[in-house]
Amino acid sequence: MIIQINKIILCSFIISIFFISCKHIADNKKEIKNMYPHLAKYIDKVYSMSEKERKGLLLMVGIKDKTLSEETIKILKENKIAGIILFDYNIENEKQLKKLASDLREYVNPNMLIAVDEEGGKVNRIHFDKLKNISPKDIGDKNDKEYAYKIAYQKSKFLLDLGINMILAPICDIPKDSNSYLYERSFSTNINIVADMVEATVKAQRDAGIITVLKHFPGHGDTVVNSHDGFPIIDKKINELKNKEFVPFKRGIDAGAEMILVAHIKNKYIDDKFPASLSKNYIEILEKELNFKGITITDDLTMTGKIERGINFGVNLNSNIYQNIEYMFDDLNPNIISCAKVLKIISENKYLAHKK
Known part of the structure; x- marks a missing residue:
């Protein structure tokens, strides 16, 4: 009899905890929706997703394939991956690239975000891109917003035709000065020219229907250190950054940029421990100082060889799926708001909407 009573008490306790937990989740969801009303319907969707599905939304990874293999399909599907970044070793010709993009959406995820670094000039992945030799510096030297718009629009349409719906630019x-390792990749050393070209480029990409990624926040210009080799240090206070480095980002944000890539830069005035790519402090600056409501994406987490795990907010960019995905993201606790923001971008992307 005593055992039976204990069982009843235990069951009652478990049921009580369950209902308390459900109420807490409901209250928490309501509070988050009140804080982010523009994300309300996407927050509802996130709460209905499994943890693995949420993790997949916050991952953008590289693959080794030119022709999509069963192995890659299995890994991508098992990890619910929502984003892919392509490199030159994934690309052979137009027909092959179109099939690769199509297969990723058919066999892995119909809403797949497929990105590429196609800046022009020093950084381009597609050898048959007719605009590949026009660098940002070439565009900035002309200092012509109509020309910048034209080039960005043509390139965007070219990429979209291939099945690519996200460009890591501008x-x-x-x-x-010319000593900066980004000198040839940047529009100009002049703040106003950079801001004008960024604005025109973002507008063109928005009009074309491709997702824009501004980079490299909080600004890489004042360093000669390549972040592939280590963490550049730029110790500037917020007001100083607002008067220079942040200006082009703000113009790009106001023009409608959906994403911002956060660099492996350290600044003791913002975070004396972590680089921008791993620090929520920079996300708060983007939201509060620059009124950015989109999603942040890290620079490649495998770049420096010094980053050992993913982050719980924003999108984790990882160029090497096979060596890193198994251990880097085990402890990833996907942020509800970041997941909702990714869902919003996917839902509102003209390319994906057209394909449905």
């Missing part, structure tokens, strides 16, 4: 960095 660069918003303002190099101090």
Whole structure:
């Protein structure tokens, strides 16, 4: 009899905890929706997703394939991956690239975000891109917003035709002088020229229907250190950054940029421990100081060889799926708001909407 009573008490306790937990989740969801009313319907969707599905939304990974293999399909599907970044080793010709993009959406995820670094000039992945030799510096040297718009629009349509719906551009960095390793990749050393070209480029990409990624926040221009080799240090206070580095980012944000790539840069005035790519402090600056409501994406987490895990907010960019995905994201606790923001971008992307 005592055992039976204990069982009843235990069951009652478990049921009580369950209902308390459900009420807490409901209250928490309501509070989050009140804080982010523009994300309300996407927050509802996130709460209905499994943890693995949420993690997949916050991952953008590289693959080794030119022709999509069963192995890659299995890994991508098992990890619910929502984003892919392509490199030159994934690309052979137009027909092959179109099939690769099509297969990723058919066999893995119909809403797949497929990105590429196609800045032009020094950084391009598609050898048959007719605009590949026109660098940001070439565009900035002309200092013609109509020309910048035309080039960005044509390139966007070219990429969209291939099945690519996200471009890691434009660069918003303002190099101090020709010693900056980004000098040839940037529009200009002049703040106003960079801001004008960024604005025109974002408008063109928005009009074309491709997703824009501004980079490299908070600004890589004032360093000669390549972040592939280590963490550049730029110790500037917020007001100083607002008067220079942040200007092109703000113009790009106001023009409608959906994403911002956060660099592996350290600044003791913002975070004396973590680089921008791993620090929520920079996300707060984007939201509060620059009124950015989109999603942040890290620079490649495998770049420096010094980052050992993913982050719980924004999108984790990882160029090497096979070596890193198994251990880097085990402890990832996907942020509800970040997941909702990714869902919003996917839902509102003209390319994906057209394909449905």
